[in-house]
Amino acid sequence: MERYRIRGGNRLHGEVEISGAKNAAVAIIPAALMVNGKCRIENLPRISDTEALLLILESLGAKVERIDRSTVEIDTTNATWMGADYDRMRRIRASYYFVGSMLGRFGVARTTMPGGCNFGVRPIDQHVKGMNALGAEVDISDFITAHVPGGRLRGASVYLDKVSVGATMNIMIAAVLAEGRTVIENAAREPHIVDLANFLNSMGADVRGAGTDTIKVNGVEQLHGGVYTIIPDQIEAGTYMAATAAIGGEVLIKNVIPKHLDCITAKLREMGVTVEEYGESVLVRSAGRLRRANVKTQPYPGFPTDMQPQIGVALAVAEGTSVITEGVWDHRYKYINELRKMGAAVTVDGRVAVVEGVETLRGASVNACDLRAGAAMVIAGLCARGVTLVEDIQFIERGYENFVGKLRLLGADIRIIDEPDGTERDTAAAG
Numbered sequence: 001m002e003r004y005r006i007r008g009g010n011r012l013h014g015e016v017e018i019s020g021a022k023n024a025a026v027a028i029i030p031a032a033l034m035v036n037g038k039c040r041i042e043n044l045p046r047i048s049d050t051e052a053l054l055l056i057l058e059s060l061g062a063k064v065e066r067i068d069r070s071t072v073e074i075d076t077t078n079a080t081w082m083g084a085d086y087d088r089m090r091r092i093r094a095s096y097y098f099v100g101s102m103l104g105r106f107g108v109a110r111t112t113m114p115g116g117c118n119f120g121v122r123p124i125d126q127h128v129k130g131m132n133a134l135g136a137e138v139d140i141s142d143f144i145t146a147h148v149p150g151g152r153l154r155g156a157s158v159y160l161d162k163v164s165v166g167a168t169m170n171i172m173i174a175a176v177l178a179e180g181r182t183v184i185e186n187a188a189r190e191p192h193i194v195d196l197a198n199f200l201n202s203m204g205a206d207v208r209g210a211g212t213d214t215i216k217v218n219g220v221e222q223l224h225g226g227v228y229t230i231i232p233d234q235i236e237a238g239t240y241m242a243a244t245a246a247i248g249g250e251v252l253i254k255n256v257i258p259k260h261l262d263c264i265t266a267k268l269r270e271m272g273v274t275v276e277e278y279g280e281s282v283l284v285r286s287a288g289r290l291r292r293a294n295v296k297t298q299p300y301p302g303f304p305t306d307m308q309p310q311i312g313v314a315l316a317v318a319e320g321t322s323v324i325t326e327g328v329w330d331h332r333y334k335y336i337n338e339l340r341k342m343g344a345a346v347t348v349d350g351r352v353a354v355v356e357g358v359e360t361l362r363g364a365s366v367n368a369c370d371l372r373a374g375a376a377m378v379i380a381g382l383c384a385r386g387v388t389l390v391e392d393i394q395f396i397e398r399g400y401e402n403f404v405g406k407l408r409l410l411g412a413d414i415r416i417i418d419e420p421d422g423t424e425r426d427t428a429a430a431g
């Protein structure tokens with residue numbers, strides 16, 4: 001049973017290198033199934049979600065060569081839609097992108113229902129609506145099975161009832177090889193949507209308008225191989241920004257696209273944090289007590305829901321009363337119970353949390369309820385007096401590459417220990 005042991009109190013100082021974007025990578029790997037030939041993907045984050053997706057691709061008959069820590073070469077020439085590693089599929093959210101890529105390439109798909117973080121009900125009706133519009137028949141039970149009666153999807157107009165990252169990407173993937181033009185309206189606009197479109201276009205697709213609310217996909221006959229570099233992870237960068245803000249110190253966050261961080265930068269500045277932007281890095285400096293702020297999460301370019309728990313911890317130690325409104329998920333406050341164990345004063349009513357800032361948190365034994373909640377617990381532990389143990393760290397390792405190693409390089413006192421025998425996992429070497 002591995003867990004993190006954190007001794008709070010050390011300010012963060014130094015430089016941290018951000019990895020490739022998780023939520024782009026987890027769509028690009030399944031989308032690689034659409035490519036007829038070899039594609040090389042660079043700046044791939046080395047996290048358990050991408051590793052699981054690569055293993056799923058292999059179970060479908062793809063050849064996956066790991067060139068170095070952040071580069072893979074994928075050849076799906078001999079892949080099929082059958083025989084997937086259903087156990088792995090069931091555990092991760094992004095496995096639903098295989099529905100789009102299997103339907104697009106083979107006209108048939110079979111996947112499990114997706115897993116992922118538990119924020120209450122996570123419907124996939126907009127994905128299904130999109131696939132239906134493109135001519136697929138979809139049946140949902142424990143598995144998602146779908147087929148296209150004519151063999152090839154046909155372009156169509158799809159108006160999403162809800163702005164959905166997953167549905168936008170899934171429909172985009174499926175439409176790339178469809179006959180004719182697909183128009184996705186009320187599309188999500190996150191940086192990873194643009195990144196997926198750029199990946200597909202670099203392999204010969206014709207996707208236009210990604211990053212706006214209307215995406216047009218002109219179907220092509222086939223995609224060719226190529227090389228693609230994934231953008232830096234907006235949320236990983238934001239997590240180190242929030243950590244520096246809450247804990248205090250000065251950190252240069254490298255390999256980022258500052259524009260993608262605008263909403264986070266603006267909020268931290270409002271809280272009294274200094275953020276300086278350079279070409280591909282941001283410098284975050286925080287001294288003294290943070291100021292209160294209100295935060296409302298929204299689809300991009302709004303404040304990201306995937307940063308809500310991390311900023312929540314910063315507000316928990318800020319001066320005054322802050323209000324958080326969660327605008328995307330019904331249940332994303334499970335971490336508040338854990339934070340209360342550390343002395344935070346927060347009340348939750350539906351999608352609203354009222355945070356009365358306290359001067360200090362105290363170490364406790366807490367759970368990483370999900371990926372971002374887990375990151376928030378780590379930040380809280382690094383702010384707190386005394387020792388914090390974070391359990392269920394497998395959630396955190398799904399989405400943060402070498403979290404412990406990177407934090408240690410910034411001076412944080414955090415270790416991975418395997419209890420009951422107390423052995424420590426080596427993290428420093430990986431930097």
Ligand code: EPU
Binds near residue numbers: 162163164305399
């Ligand atoms: N929704 C529907 N019907 C659908 C799809 C979504 O009603 O068919 C609703 C959801 O219930 C939610 C809203 O639409 O209220 C937005 O959901 P979205 O589809 O955008 O979320 P997702 O694609 O399942 C991705 C990220 C999440 C991130 C959200 C929002 C991946 C694998 N996951 O999820 O990331 O919170 O977008 O930005 O890309 C994380 O990285 O920690 C994470 C949870």
